[in-house]
Amino acid sequence: MNAIIILAITGIIAMFLGVFKKKYLGLPVVLSASIITIIVILTGWSGDYSSIMHNMLLVDRFASVFSVTMIGVSIGIFFMCHYYYNQSIEHLTDLYALFVFSLTGGLMLVSFQNLVMLFVGTEILSIPLYILAASNRRNIASNEAGLKYYLMGSFATCFLLLGITFVYGATATFDMNEISILVNQNPAILPGLFNTGVLLILCALIFKISAVPFHFWAPDVYQGSPTVLTAYVSTVVKIAVFGAMIRFLHNFNLMTSDNMWFYLIAIVSVLTMIFGNILSIYQSNFKRLLAYSGIANAGFVLVAVASLNQATYEYILYYFAGYSVPTIILFTLYSTIKNQTGIDSLEGMKGLMQNNKLITLTMIVMLLSYIGIPPLAGFFGKYYILSNAVQAGNIWLMLIALVTSVLAAFNYLRIISYTVQQTNNAIPTIRIGKAYRSFLLAGIALVIIIGLAPDYFIDMMK
C-alpha cells in the first residue's frame, strides 16, 4: 500500500518538476522513487498480508514479487526514456509522470482483492498509455496509434465492466474472497450469468496482453507509438495483466481440471502462438516484427497460465524477467539506429557488424536469448514454462509451443543473419556515449546472470 502511495506522489512531483523547469531532475527523481518503492516492498516482504481498505487490496507475497519485477523493469524503461527523448522535448517530465502513474495502476492491478479494484487498476494502468501512445504529436502514426489504442482499449473496458456487473449479478458481491467461497461451495447454484461474466472479464484481460483474437490493435499501436511506450507495453503492462489474470483464475480455482476455462486459455494460447509467429514471418519492419513476436510471447506465457499451479507465477515472472531485458535493449537499439540512420527495416540491418561491433554483439545476444539458447535468460524462462506444462500433463500444448518457437527462431535468425553480412554500403558508425555503452553491457550481463542463476531468482520469490 505504501508503495502505491509513494509512486503516486512521485508521479505528481514529476509533473511539478516540469512546471518549475527542472527537467534534468526527472530521471533522478523517478529512479530514486522506484528504488525506494522496491525497498519499501522488500521490508514489508514477510510482514502481515492483511488486506487494506476494506479488503480492496491484498498485498501478499504474490503481489509483492509482481510489483518488484514491474518496478525493476520500469527502471530499465526510465533509462531508455532518457536515451530515447534525449532531453530535447519540452514535456519530458510529464512523460515520466505518466509512466509512473501507469506503474501505480499496475501495482494496484496485481494486488486487487475486489473486482472494483480490478477495474480501477486496469484503467489507471491504461489511460496514461493512451496519452503516451499519442505523445509524438507531430507524427501522424503516433496519433493514429493513440486513437486506435484508446478506442480499442475503451472497448475492452466495456467488456470488463460488463463482466464485473454480471459476476456481481450472479454473486451479489465484488469481493474476491466471498465470490470464491460461493464458487467453491457449490458451483451448481451459480447462475449462468457468472460464467458469462468471467468470460467477459477474461476477454478484457486477453485484450490487454494482445492475445488472439484480440490482437489486432497491437502491431499498429506498437509501430506507431514512441518506442519507449512500445517497450513498456510489451513488458510492464503484460506482467501486470498476467498478474491480474493469474490472481483472478487462481482465486476462483477455475483452472483446476480440464474444464472449459482450461480449454479457453489453451486455445487462445495455441492460436496466439501460431498467429503471432506465422504473421511475423511476413514482416519486414524491425519494430513490427518485435510487435508480432510480443504477441507470440504472450501466447507462450498463456501455456503456463493454462497449466496453473501454486508455483506458476514464479515461472511466469522469471520468464518475464528474462524476456524484458532483451526487449528493452532491442527497442533501445532499434530507436538509436532509426534516429541516427533512418533505417527501420530488417534488410537495412545488413552489414551492421562492420562498423558497430558492440551494438551487433548486444543485438545478437538478445536475439539468442529470445530464441532460448542456453545458458541465456530466455532458455530457463522457456524451460520453466515448459516443465510446468509437463507437470500439469499438457504435453500437446507443450509440443505446439515447441514447434512455434522454431518458427519464432526463424524470425530472430533473419535479423541475426542480416547483421553479420558483408556489404559495401554498410550502416555507418553509430555514435553512442559511454553511458549508453554501459547500458548495453549491463543488459548483456543481466541476460547472462539471470540465465546462470535461475535458482536464485526463483528462491527470492518464495
Place this chain on the structure above:
Amino acid sequence: MLTLFIILFPFVSAAIILLSPSEYTKKLAVASGLGTIGLTLVAMGNYQSTQADKIWELNLPWIKSLGISFHVGMDGISLVMLMLSSFVTLMAVLTSLNDKFAKLPLYYALLLIMQGAMNGVFVSLDLFIYYIFWELALIPAYFLILMWGDGETRMTTIKFFLYTLMGSLFMLLGIIWLGNMGPSAGYDINTIYDLVIGKDRQLYIFMMFMFAYAIKIPIFPFHTWQPDTYTKAPVAVTIMLSGIMLKMAIYSIIRWVIPVVPLAVEVYGKYFILAAVVGILYASMIALVQKDLKRLFAYASIAHVGLITAGILTVTKTGVQGGILQMLAHGVNVVGLFYITQILRRYKGTNEITAFGGIRITAPVFAGFYMVIMFGSIALHLTNGFPGEFMLLNALYQTYPWMSLVAASGVILGAVYMLVSYQKVMSGEIPDGDGGVPALNNIDKLVFIPVILMILAAGLFPQWIMNISDGSVDKIINLYQTEVNTFLNK
C-alpha cells in the same frame, strides 16, 4: 578437475585469441589445438580400461531446486571421442592456415568455442548440462558458416539452424520429461539410469531423442539440410561438422538412449536401422551422380554415418565397438577428403569434377595422399576404415541379415563413386589450357601426413583403440541387457 580443463581450455584460448593482436592468432590457435591434445593424452594415461570407472569426475551443484549439477567425468568412450575431437580440431585449425579470411581472430575463436562445447557434450554426466553444451555447439557453427561460407549462405544457415533446433527442442521435451519422472526432479546420469520407465513412455522418449539425433547425424530422411550446409561451409567447418559434431549425436545414442530407454531400442530400434540402411543406399546412389566433389563427399558422409548408426542400434558389443572405431576413422578421413576439395578449389576456384584431370602427372605426391585417404574411406584392408566397417557389417548380419545385405551393397557403391571420382580428377589427360596443380606446400603436408599416419595406425592397430572403450561399452551393454531381460522374464 582435468575434465573441467578439457572443457574450458578451448574457451579460454578463444578468449585469449580475441583479445590478442591478430598477428598471433594463428600461432595461438595451433597452440590451443596442441594443448587439448596434450590434456587428452594426460587423461588417457590415467585411465585403466579394465575398471571402466569414470575418471576425473567433478560434481558441483548448480541449480538445486531442479536437481541440476555440473557433473562431468570421462570414461573410455568419452576419451576416444575427446581424442577424435582434439585431433580433428587441430586439423581444422591447420587446414585454414592457408585461407585469407577476414576477421581471422573471430574465426578461430568460434572454431575453438565450438570445440569446447562439443568436448562438454562428450564429458557431461548430467543430462541438463549435456543439453546446454549440445545447444551451445550450434551457435558458433551457425556463425562460422554464415560469415565465412561460400556464396549465399543466409538461407542455408537458417535451414541448418532451424532443422537442428527443431530436433533439439524435441530432445529438450524428452529431457524435461525424464527429469520430472522420478520422485524429485533430477538430471544426474545415475538418477536417469536408475529410472524405471514404462514401455509406452520409453517409446515416446526414444522418439524425442532420436528425432534430434536423426537430424544431427543425419539419418535418411532427415538429411536434407546436410549437403547444402557441408558444401557451403568453409572447409574447416565442414571438417568440424562431419568430424565431430555428428559424432556428438552418435555418442549420445550410446550414452543417453541405449541405457535409458532399452526396451524402446529393443523394439523400435530396427526402424531406425532400416532408415539408416536405406539412407546408405540412397546417399550412395546420389553420390554416384554428383558433379561437385565436395557435395559427393557430403553424401558419402551420410552413407558412412548411416552404417555407424545402424551398427550401434543393434546394441551388440561388436556393433558398438565397431561404431566407435568407425567414428574415429570417419573423423580422420573427412579431414583428408574435405581438405582435398579445398586444395582443388584453391587452384581452380571450383570443385566441379569435370574441371580436373591428370593431376597425378603434375602432383604425384598429392595424388598419392588422395589415394591413401580414399582407401581409408572405402575401407580397404590395413586402413582405418576396414576394421570398423567389418565389425559393423558383422553385427548387422548377426541381428538383421537381410539389412546387412543392403548395407553391404551400399558399401560397394561407396567404392564405386570414390574410385570413379578419383579417376576423373587424378588420372587421364590434363585439360587444355591448364598448367596442372602445383606441388603441395608445407601446410598441406602438415595436414596430410598426420591424417595418413592415423589412417595407417588405426588400420594396423585397431585393438589399441578398442581396449580404451572396451570396459565402458561392456557396462552400457550390460545395463541394456539386464533391463531387457527383466522385462522379457516378466
